[in-house]
Amino acid sequence: ARPRGAPVVIDARTGAVLTAVDAPRALASAAAYAQGPAHAVHEGTLQEDAFTHSRALDMHRPLHRVRLGDAHDTVLYISGTTGEVVRDATRTERQWNYAGAWLHWLYPLRGGLVDRYWADIVNALSLLGIAAVVTGGVIGILRWRFAGTYRSGRRTPFPSAWARWHHVAGLLFMVVTLAWIFSGLMSMNPWRIFDSDAPALRTNAMHGGPLQLPHAGAPVAALLQAAPTDTRELRWTRTAGHALVQALPASGPPTVLDAHTALPHAWQPGELEAAAARLVDAPLQRVETLRAYDAYYYTRDAHTMTGGTDKPLPVLRLVFGDPHASWVHLDPHTGAVLGRLDRHRRTSRWLFGLLHSWDWLPLLQRRPLWDVLLVALSVGGTVISLSGIVLGWRRVRRKLGWHTPAAPQAPMR
Known part of the structure; x- marks a missing residue:
């Protein structure tokens, strides 16, 4: 059986449907x-x-x-x-x-006997991590001498170097660590809190209808002659009632041609907006033209998480008055629907995208400032984790009697 959502592949020369890949x-x-x-x-x-x-x-x-x-x-x-x-x-x-x-x-x-429980394990460990950071942070604040010092002359009471590192790093990076663990939990969409019951977009309103295929429209040779010389792919589409061909170069935006005449296609004023208004069964409240990236529509470098996707500018943002407060982004050059953001997904953008990946335009637009900050914060988190592991291992060894316990030390006051 064909996997759900998989495209149907048809041989352009014979019309045969590809049923298996050997x-x-x-x-x-x-x-x-x-x-x-x-x-x-x-x-x-x-x-x-x-x-x-x-x-x-x-x-x-x-x-x-x-x-x-x-x-x-x-x-x-x-x-x-x-x-x-x-x-x-x-x-x-x-x-x-x-x-x-x-x-x-x-x-x-993943992939073993506990695969079915993988998401539950990640969620549970995230909750334990949140509890550890909160309780450890409270203890760390209470043990820190904001006024005066302990007898050692330090503001931290711990004689062990590892404990002091853990105490100081925990106070400095506590909030960031908490934000990372919490946002990591949000990335799992725990208990489907970011799922909504919004119906799917009615894409037939934009892309429905018969295609003007090569045998019934302009021949491929005419389309290639009208397309730029660096065209790598011709893509037949049906958009807002028009049979179109997108001539895609190796990089950059495609050239949009009429599939029948091979002439450049130009949209009439309001034509795209009128077709896109039927994507959602709700009133179209307004149409915004974004000429620069903002907090909800932005791009990241290809090598980074969620990076490498096509985010053209300018773009149309259609705001609908449905119960889910849906936004639809539309490419005004090709008429392609670029995506939908409802209230749930916009909330996820802040609780995951911002808190976990620091997707904040002033940083993303000033590389390598973003890189330097993330590396520095990661080093702080590493110090907390490594020192915590060392202290935890030492405590386990003492509890199991694997070495002679050190002589008790009087608490510092």
Whole structure:
């Protein structure tokens, strides 16, 4: 059975529907991806492994794993539904994945006997982490001498260097650590608190109707002649009642052509807004034109989390008066629906995007200021964690009697 949400792939020459992707087709896709000599080896199919846990890949499973045999030891994951490359991972990326996402998201627990409980385990540990930060912060504040010092001359009472580091770092980075743990919990959408019962967009209002395919419209040669010389792909679409062709270059916005005449297409004033008003079964309250990124519509560098997605400017923001306070973003150049934000998703943007990733425009627009700040805060969190582990391990050893306990010391006053 075709995975839910998976696209239907049709051969443009024969009209045959692609029903399965076999190993030869996966190797052909890998060869096209390599764009040069490669010694690709098909390593079989899989449902999920350490590098393919993302739920965005569900529609492509099972995945073909192909090793290119290049200098970077690149592994490709090829969709079992469409035959396209959906993930590439060099040796360096795979190694850093183990040090990063694999540990961060507790992926060692995925795919085994406890896989079904993975989300519950992450949520429970997050709640325990929040409780630890709050209680530890309260104790740390109470033990800190804001006026005067202890007999040691310090404001912290702990004689151990590790304990002092933990105390001071905890006070300095307590709020940030709490924000990270809490926002990490929010990223899991615990108990589906960010889900709404909003009905799906009525996309037929924008993209419904018959396409003007090549055999009934302008020939491909005419479209390529009208398109820029660096065009890499022609994409037939149906938008707001028009059969269009998008000529996509290697980078930058596409050129929009009429599918029948091959002439550049221009939208009539208000035409897109009128069609988009039917996307939601509610009154369209206003249309805003965004010419710069803002708190809800912004971009991040391709190498960062949630980065690399196409966020063109200018963009239209359609604000609807439905119970979910829906916003729809629309590309005024192509007419493409870029996404929907309801009240729940806008709340998630603050509780996760801001608190966890510091998605704040003054920082995102001033790289590497964002990088420096995040690295510095991460170092602070590392000091808290590492010192806490050392202190905890020492306490466990004492409780288990694994060494002779040190002579008791009189408390400092």
